[in-house]
Amino acid sequence: MKKSSIPSKLTDIEASAQLADLARQIAHHDLLYHQKDAPEISDAAYDELRAKYRAVLAEFPHLAPKDNPEARVGAAPASGFAKVAHAVPMLSLSNAFSDEDVTEFVGRIRRFLSLADDAVLEFMCEPKIDGLSCSLRYEMGELVVAATRGDGATGENITANIRTVKDVPQKLRAPFPEILEIRGEIYMNREDFLALNEQRAKDDEPLFANPRNAAAGSVRQLDSSITATRPLKFFAYALGEVKGDLPDTQSGLRKQIAHWGFKLNEPSRLCKNEQEVIAYYHDIEEQRHKLPFDIDGVVYKLNRFDWQERLGFVSRSPRWAIAHKFAAEQAETKVNNIIVQVGRTGALTPVAELEPVTVGGVVVSRATLHNEDEIARKDIRVCDVVRIQRAGDVIPQVVAVDLKQRPKNSKPFAMPTHCPQCHSLAIREEGEVVRRCTGGLICPAQAVERLRHFTSRLAFNIEGLGEQRVQELWADKLIHSPADIFDLKKHKADLEQREGWGEKSVEKLLAAIEARRNIPFDRFIYALGIRQVGEATAKLLARHYIDLKNWREAMIAAHKEDSPARRDLDDIDQIGPSMVDDIIGFFEEPHNLRVLDDLAKVLTVVPYTKPAGGHAPLAGQTVVFTGTLEKMSRAEAKARAENMGANVAGSVSAKTDFVVVGADAGSKAAKAQALGVKILSENEWIEMCEA
Ligand code: IVH
Numbered sequence: 001m002k003k004s005s006i007p008s009k010l011t012d013i014e015a016s017a018q019l020a021d022l023a024r025q026i027a028h029h030d031l032l033y034h035q036k037d038a039p040e041i042s043d044a045a046y047d048e049l050r051a052k053y054r055a056v057l058a059e060f061p062h063l064a065p066k067d068n069p070e071a072r073v074g075a076a077p078a079s080g081f082a083k084v085a086h087a088v089p090m091l092s093l094s095n096a097f098s099d100e101d102v103t104e105f106v107g108r109i110r111r112f113l114s115l116a117d118d119a120v121l122e123f124m125c126e127p128k129i130d131g132l133s134c135s136l137r138y139e140m141g142e143l144v145v146a147a148t149r150g151d152g153a154t155g156e157n158i159t160a161n162i163r164t165v166k167d168v169p170q171k172l173r174a175p176f177p178e179i180l181e182i183r184g185e186i187y188m189n190r191e192d193f194l195a196l197n198e199q200r201a202k203d204d205e206p207l208f209a210n211p212r213n214a215a216a217g218s219v220r221q222l223d224s225s226i227t228a229t230r231p232l233k234f235f236a237y238a239l240g241e242v243k244g245d246l247p248d249t250q251s252g253l254r255k256q257i258a259h260w261g262f263k264l265n266e267p268s269r270l271c272k273n274e275q276e277v278i279a280y281y282h283d284i285e286e287q288r289h290k291l292p293f294d295i296d297g298v299v300y301k302l303n304r305f306d307w308q309e310r311l312g313f314v315s316r317s318p319r320w321a322i323a324h325k326f327a328a329e330q331a332e333t334k335v336n337n338i339i340v341q342v343g344r345t346g347a348l349t350p351v352a353e354l355e356p357v358t359v360g361g362v363v364v365s366r367a368t369l370h371n372e373d374e375i376a377r378k379d380i381r382v383c384d385v386v387r388i389q390r391a392g393d394v395i396p397q398v399v400a401v402d403l404k405q406r407p408k409n410s411k412p413f414a415m416p417t418h419c420p421q422c423h424s425l426a427i428r429e430e431g432e433v434v435r436r437c438t439g440g441l442i443c444p445a446q447a448v449e450r451l452r453h454f455t456s457r458l459a460f461n462i463e464g465l466g467e468q469r470v471q472e473l474w475a476d477k478l479i480h481s482p483a484d485i486f487d488l489k490k491h492k493a494d495l496e497q498r499e500g501w502g503e504k505s506v507e508k509l510l511a512a513i514e515a516r517r518n519i520p521f522d523r524f525i526y527a528l529g530i531r532q533v534g535e536a537t538a539k540l541l542a543r544h545y546i547d548l549k550n551w552r553e554a555m556i557a558a559h560k561e562d563s564p565a566r567r568d569l570d571d572i573d574q575i576g577p578s579m580v581d582d583i584i585g586f587f588e589e590p591h592n593l594r595v596l597d598d599l600a601k602v603l604t605v606v607p608y609t610k611p612a613g614g615h616a617p618l619a620g621q622t623v624v625f626t627g628t629l630e631k632m633s634r635a636e637a638k639a640r641a642e643n644m645g646a647n648v649a650g651s652v653s654a655k656t657d658f659v660v661v662g663a664d665a666g667s668k669a670a671k672a673q674a675l676g677v678k679i680l681s682e683n684e685w686i687e688m689c690e691a
Helices: 012-035 043-059 099-113 190-202 211-219 224-228 250-260 274-290 305-311 372-378 444-455 467-475 488-497 502-514 521-527 535-545 548-557 564-571 577-588 590-602 634-643 667-675 682-690
Strands: 083-085 123-129 132-139 142-148 154-156 179-187 233-243 269-271 295-302 321-325 329-342 347-359 362-368 385-390 397-401 426-428 435-437 518-520 604-606 622-626 647-649 658-661 678-681
Touching: 012 043, 012 535, 012 577, 099 274, 099 295, 099 305, 099 321, 123 250, 123 274, 123 321, 132 211, 132 233, 142 154, 179 211, 179 250, 190 211, 211 224, 233 250, 250 305, 269 274, 274 295, 295 305, 347 385, 362 385, 362 397, 372 397, 444 467, 488 502, 518 521, 521 535, 521 548, 521 604, 535 548, 548 564, 548 577, 548 590, 564 577, 577 590, 622 634, 622 667, 634 647, 658 667, 658 682, 667 678, 678 682
Parallel strands: 518 604, 622 647, 622 658, 658 678
Antiparallel strands: 083 154, 123 269, 123 295, 132 142, 132 179, 179 233, 295 321, 329 347, 329 385, 347 362, 347 435, 385 397, 426 435
């Protein structure tokens, strides 16, 4: 049976761990894409992550976090630049992929505005440039602030860099509104991009994946003299905040924009009806290779501003505009090899090394194969001739294999069972499409991410040891394993010499590290970064196993499938089978035990203690709830039991002290009876709570 990536039958805590894990991955890829301009995965793989996130959230809407990644446009501002709050949010556009989608878009506008079928609807049509959106604020005609979109509400202040872009006027040509925000796209011509990459190859610098990444990477330079050397251009196409008079149509605005001194994106056309709009689309699609820049579609904007205003916005996009995307560009080439890359979360991604081929003006020599199911589904093999496509994706995808050209001796591809980087076991869990390296901290691909998690706020909370410093110290071999952090004081002199560190900050960092030599057991567990073990699960484990020694022994005993130790772990309420596998999997790797033991030598892991001042009449007792409780939710009953010091288990065993039986209780009540375990009714339970 094909494994589905859609989760089902998760417990709340598993779902919340999955959401946290997916949100972390999404945030990681958002950061790579929007702030580092160096995406690791294709747009399709990213969309899959978001789809999975949405699927879990649809089943568990009550677990939606405040910073739900689904509500974000782009990424939050990168550090290193000051923040700019946009006076008018910078939104996105919804997409049309077919002529029918366009018909529907036009129909929606007619219905919304209650227009007669024969009322003339004019659309201003422009190419959709693949670059980086930017907002330019002019006060009394002078450029005062330039900002990226960021998350739509707050962007990064990139004024110094934008001042180096020739297409951006420092002063507007009069007359102009008192306040004027111009929005447009920073981009790079294809030819300039290729020349820049050629130079970077000569200088042994990493190449940009495409013109969009090159433009974004150039704008996000902290040193604007570097930006000044990059061939950046700017097209203006929309407005933000405006105080002053404006034309009353989009086409009028374009004339005005040109008058103020901006470049416009051409070829544009004012179309009088839907047929003209669609004809424009096909014309541009034909010409797209002749244009000096990459476009991924065209944009249609309703021409009348009064109508735009009435239509307004829905969620993240205006109702009066749409982006009509071009179909993916395809080419045929040969798969020279299939290699397996390891991402920072340990995910193994197969990648096809291709005979270089030009697709839509860009030379492609690699394609992502996503995962082993995808390879099996398309039956992609080394030496196959394949059709590949770039669908606005940074990394192209393989669409299909040409079986007629397959060599006779070819063999199906087999995914490695061990990590190609650190040779640890790579496992694929039930319901997952991704195979992951279990190497954790000893895997170079994962080490930095794990160390960063280790020092993060909810874990060891070591201020002054963020991602950049961890990366630097890891690369210089000063910290390879978490225990090395507690040895950093040996390298005090070295640290003080480093650029951007200094005596004071090193002193502060070493003090922060010393302050963490005593660490509560639950934080310690969380810091290990075991998959699916978030903050809440770490607390459950700490409460159950009390101290590190006891937990370590129990987890080793739990390696055996049918052991009492495994059942005991499985019995902890809210810990489901997939979590049990992850926790035990962690202890099955000798290097993880080494990490634990090394840490135990340099730290005092403080055993779990019940919150002070508590009334703990049920201390040490194991309770099971079954059936429907009428006077309190299961979550409240559980919290109350835990507050009274009890362990809440998911199933009944001889170790259970009592079972609280609600309405329609099933086999657990029967099992309790058979084992002679004490049974309480809901009322008796409430009396116990109120005693
Ligand atoms: S109009 C309210 N016009 O595409 C949104 N956007 O996918 C106004 N883009 O966020 C945007 N070319 O960054 C507009 N001719 C064009 C565009 C364009 C590129 C970008 C822009 C937008 C994104 C949506």
